[in-house]
Amino acid sequence: MYIELSDILSVKDKELDIQAYIEMQRFTSKSGDYEIVSKAPFNVHLKNTGKKRFKLDMETDVTLRMPCGRCLADVDYDLDIKVSREIDMNESGNDDEMEDLFYISNSELDVETFIYNEILVNLPMKVLCSENCKGICNRCGANLNLQLCNCDRTELDPRMSKIRDIFNNFKEV
Numbered sequence: 001m002y003i004e005l006s007d008i009l010s011v012k013d014k015e016l017d018i019q020a021y022i023e024m025q026r027f028t029s030k031s032g033d034y035e036i037v038s039k040a041p042f043n044v045h046l047k048n049t050g051k052k053r054f055k056l057d058m059e060t061d062v063t064l065r066m067p068c069g070r071c072l073a074d075v076d077y078d079l080d081i082k083v084s085r086e087i088d089m090n091e092s093g094n095d096d097e098m099e100d101l102f103y104i105s106n107s108e109l110d111v112e113t114f115i116y117n118e119i120l121v122n123l124p125m126k127v128l129c130s131e132n133c134k135g136i137c138n139r140c141g142a143n144l145n146l147q148l149c150n151c152d153r154t155e156l157d158p159r160m161s162k163i164r165d166i167f168n169n170f171k172e173v
């Protein structure tokens with residue numbers, strides 16, 4: 001959805017509350033493609049702060065289904081998106097600054113693009129199903145939270161692996 005900004009910008013000190021929502025069912029970016037399992041309409045509060053500037057306040061929760069960084073099990077990750085920002089429309093006329101206001105064009109704020117960007121900047125690098133997640137056996141692929149396997153997973157002493165690397169390098173020559 002789009003929020004028309006000309007109303008708020010034309011009257012000094014004007015405030016406006018708008019019920020907003022997002023349509024996206026999935027969040028797709030370079031870091032992954034995640035289903036949005038929960039979202040809700042939210043309030044956007046706008047206030048004209050003068051000289052083509054306005055304050056935007058909003059808060060909403062979006063839940064993304066992400067894979068556990070160790071065992072790949074589904075983790076429903078709640079993202080609390082909270083924005084309290086002053087937006088200067090004077091910057092939209094300047095090509096260099098245009099990128100900051102990519103979610104605004106023709107005095108309309110694109111809620112979809114705005115929230116997409118907020119998810120992007122708040123997305124964790126990695127989620128875990130539990131702090132104690134044992135992960136997946138790197139030999140047989142068993143989920144070690146659910147079953148044990150008989151693989152030998154003793155890690156090599158790092159000093160030993162250095163020596164082994166040296167031997168391997170000699171072999172290649």
Ligand SMILES: [Zn+2]
Pocket residue numbers: 068069070071072073128129130133134135
């Ligand atoms: Zn896990």
Ligand SMILES: [Zn+2]
Pocket residue numbers: 137138139140141142149150151
């Ligand atoms: Zn195993």
